[in-house]
Amino acid sequence: MKKIKPMTNQEEITVSTETFCQPDIDLSVWQALTQNQYSHNSLLSFQNDWRTFVNHCIANRLCPLPADVTTVRDFAELTAKERKVSSVRRYTVTISLVHRCHSYKDPARHREVKFLMNRLLQEKSDQAGQATPFHLGHLEALTEKLEKSDRLKDIRDLLIWTLSFEGMLKRSELAALPFDAISTSTVPYLLNVGETPIELSNHASLMIDRWFEISGITDGPLLRRINKHQQLGEKPMDHSSIYRVFRRAADELGMGQQLTFSGQSPRVGASQDLAEAGMSIKEIQHQGRWKSPAMPAQYVGNTQARDEAMAKYKRKLEKE
Incomplete structure (x- = not known):
């Protein structure tokens, strides 16, 4: 998370928590929460990701904020059945951001969620096949x-x-x-x-x-x-x-x-x-705005570079 000062006033936390227990939150509220540290598109991503998580919680009669570890772990595991691991990872980042901004303990940083993300990453990387290339x-x-x-x-x-x-x-x-x-x-x-x-x-x-x-x-x-x-x-x-x-x-x-x-x-x-x-893998990575060379390496058939990047990413997850 960028340098965002978490809330400390209990009344402010209570009011904001009530707001963030609802699925539809205006972008201006997200902008205030993140203290103008993120771009418009990033705020849209946070908005969409949080809406998905809150709707899941509402459907299952769970509390989204503060959420417990089991809620986040089960949500991530369920979502992984339909979405890519990168999307699941993005969801957990958004959940982490909201909790930390409200001075709540971050459930996404719990070892159970980390272990799940590690397992999902391994499972997804082992699955054969990728999207049909559009040339x-x-x-x-x-x-x-x-x-x-x-x-x-x-x-x-x-x-x-x-x-x-x-x-x-x-x-x-x-x-x-x-x-x-x-x-x-x-x-x-x-x-x-x-x-x-x-x-x-x-x-x-x-x-x-x-x-x-x-x-x-x-x-x-x-x-x-x-x-x-x-x-x-x-x-x-x-x-x-x-x-x-x-x-x-x-x-x-x-x-x-x-x-x-x-x-x-x-x-x-x-x-x-x-x-x-x-063009090199690094150049393609930059062109496509990937954080890691793993995916472009996989797309062009460079499995060695892909596996090295995957291993580096998993080590990063374990350290967080």
């Missing part, structure tokens, strides 16, 4: 097919595939992009992911102009749901919507029976394309 060739074929379409959904989906590939975006990063994540003060445009600016191609910049023109949006979420009547909604896309967009990509390529793309596919495909172009 530049796939993107170029989709662009050729759909770039002249006037349908709102075609323009949005093509923009999603392009930004995901060029920015090597995680699904959560893609879903959280606000309108002002695009900086149009330079050409080509910049895509700001958290505090990281990513230079886009001229083609991507033109697609963004077209999306702004046809959607008419001037604020709020950059990428939004579209109903069956081709009407643009106000809410951002969720993970299920993004999954359907990538499932559509395989269908549009006439490969729906052979390929199953997911929100992770562009990161895998871009990593492999960059490695093929001669």
Whole structure:
């Protein structure tokens, strides 16, 4: 946790605890809790992660704050059945942050939770298979097919595939992009992911102009749901919507029976394309904003580098 001074006033703690026992908490409250130490996208992640945890607690009649060790351990184990270990890890980081800001004992730092995370990490690393790569060739074929379409959904989906590939975006990063994540003060445009600016191609910049023109949006979420009547909604896309967009990509390529793309596919495909172009694992790690070289190493088939990075990460978990 960054240098955030925990609450000490008992009345303040009590009032804030009541607020954080609810699933829907305004971003301004998160900003105040974290004392302006985190970016807008980080606050969105905290908000979403905490909502998931609180909803789990409400459904099972458990207390989210302060939560006991068993609650956090069981939540992490249950979540791991459907989410990647990196997502589970992020949930525990958010739980830890909220407890420590309220001066409560941190259940996520208990050895039972640490041992579970260690086991999940090992199990996940032993599982064969990864997301189907989405390569530049796939993107170029989709662009050729759909770039002249006037349908709102075609323009949005093509923009999603392009930004995901060029920015090597995680699904959560893609879903959280606000309108002002695009900086149009330079050409080509910049895509700001958290505090990281990513230079886009001229083609991507033109697609963004077209999306702004046809959607008419001037604020709020950059990428939004579209109903069956081709009407643009106000809410951002969720993970299920993004999954359907990538499932559509395989269908549009006439490969729906052979390929199953997911929100992770562009990161895998871009990593492999960059490695093929001669970029090192470290350079790919930096490009994709990974904290460890383990995942890009796995994506490009460098299992030795992956195993070394995994071992380093596990040692870090044990020390925390």
